[in-house]
Amino acid sequence: MSVTPSVDVVCLGESMVTFVPGSAGRLADVPAFHRSIGGAESNVACTLARTGHSVRWVSRVGADGFGDHLVETIAGSGVDVSAVQRDPHRPTGVYFRTAGERATTLDAAPGRAEVVYYRKGSAASALSPALVQRRDVWAGRVLHLTGITCALSATCKALMRRLTHREPGRPLVSFDVNHRPALWHGADPWLLAELARGCDLVFVGEDEAQAAWGLADADAIRAALPEPATVVVKQGAGGATVFSGGERVHVPAPAVDVVAHVGAGDAFAAGFLSATLRGLPPRDRLRHGHLLAAAALTAPGDLAPPPARAHADALAALDDTAWGRLRLGPGWTDRGEDRDRDEEVVGR
Numbered sequence: 001m002s003v004t005p006s007v008d009v010v011c012l013g014e015s016m017v018t019f020v021p022g023s024a025g026r027l028a029d030v031p032a033f034h035r036s037i038g039g040a041e042s043n044v045a046c047t048l049a050r051t052g053h054s055v056r057w058v059s060r061v062g063a064d065g066f067g068d069h070l071v072e073t074i075a076g077s078g079v080d081v082s083a084v085q086r087d088p089h090r091p092t093g094v095y096f097r098t099a100g101e102r103a104t105t106l107d108a109a110p111g112r113a114e115v116v117y118y119r120k121g122s123a124a125s126a127l128s129p130a131l132v133q134r135r136d137v138w139a140g141r142v143l144h145l146t147g148i149t150c151a152l153s154a155t156c157k158a159l160m161r162r163l164t165h166r167e168p169g170r171p172l173v174s175f176d177v178n179h180r181p182a183l184w185h186g187a188d189p190w191l192l193a194e195l196a197r198g199c200d201l202v203f204v205g206e207d208e209a210q211a212a213w214g215l216a217d218a219d220a221i222r223a224a225l226p227e228p229a230t231v232v233v234k235q236g237a238g239g240a241t242v243f244s245g246g247e248r249v250h251v252p253a254p255a256v257d258v259v260a261h262v263g264a265g266d267a268f269a270a271g272f273l274s275a276t277l278r279g280l281p282p283r284d285r286l287r288h289g290h291l292l293a294a295a296a297l298t299a300p301g302d303l304a305p306p307p308a309r310a311h312a313d314a315l316a317a318l319d320d321t322a323w324g325r326l327r328l329g330p331g332w333t334d335r336g337e338d339r340d341r342d343e344e345v346v347g348r
Helices: 040-050 063-075 156-165 192-199 206-213 218-224 264-277 282-295 309-316 320-325 342-346
Strands: 009-013 018-019 031-040 055-058 060-062 085-087 094-097 115-118 140-148 171-175 200-206 230-234 240-244 247-251
Touching: 009 040, 009 171, 009 264, 009 320, 018 040, 018 063, 031 063, 040 055, 040 063, 040 140, 040 264, 040 282, 060 063, 063 218, 140 156, 140 264, 171 264, 200 206, 206 218, 218 230, 218 240, 230 264, 247 282, 264 282, 320 342
Parallel strands: 009 055, 009 140, 018 094, 060 085, 140 171, 171 200, 200 230
Antiparallel strands: 018 031, 094 115, 230 240, 240 247
């Protein structure tokens, strides 16, 4: 069975209401919080919609005020939320975090973020093969998933197994490993590799592949994931490497004056997917990933305004020397493409 695509991308997964402290310090010491939203798949959906793509978000939220806030906020970015289900019996998930980079290990190092989830029994944790319709998830040219979903419940795991099963007529399936150690406590994260092998495009950080699977570098990751047509290995400030069509392409990341790390990986995936949908070559796909990640890194919160497409295209087209000189700081996405080339190269 095939479904005629009606949107560019479908993103499936849980989004939660996020509470970010109004001042620095431990969660135990913070007196007040600002409300926001967070969720890897909805972050990708919102960023893609803001860059001009048609996107649908598939999920479940509670029939509560937090669910209203999530649906209204995500729809406000231009995302189709018609396939979002409301559950009158289960709540919308929430989480609290301090400022800083999301921890990638169970014991956060000093200076890293504290993140506390209240998502057990949430509406999205009830996602299952019976509740998700093929016409909704196969409605895009791309179906984007992450490894977070399979860790939420047994029914979510069953759904992810179904969605990553190779069968005729399915769209290109994109999978961001997104290993969250706190969600895998006592479970085997090799399931993430098993799911990744059923996908067409895989994103994975070199650090999370080391933590989850004991794989040391990009080449080892590709050797462990031979089935996907494209594997993108994110290497932090060192850049990223893509394996596709027999090619191995590495692109360094531009220098960035970081405001907050949260959301950068999701923005990178959105940039790479956008360039993929546009048929750009591997180098430019990585560069667009880096640029959208830089937009997230230079703004607070999980979501940041992306640069205008023409501006991003101009930066992605720089020669290697100019790209290597690129430095991006807060406010760089506001610059128009009519600025002087030298200004664009420093990005200030």
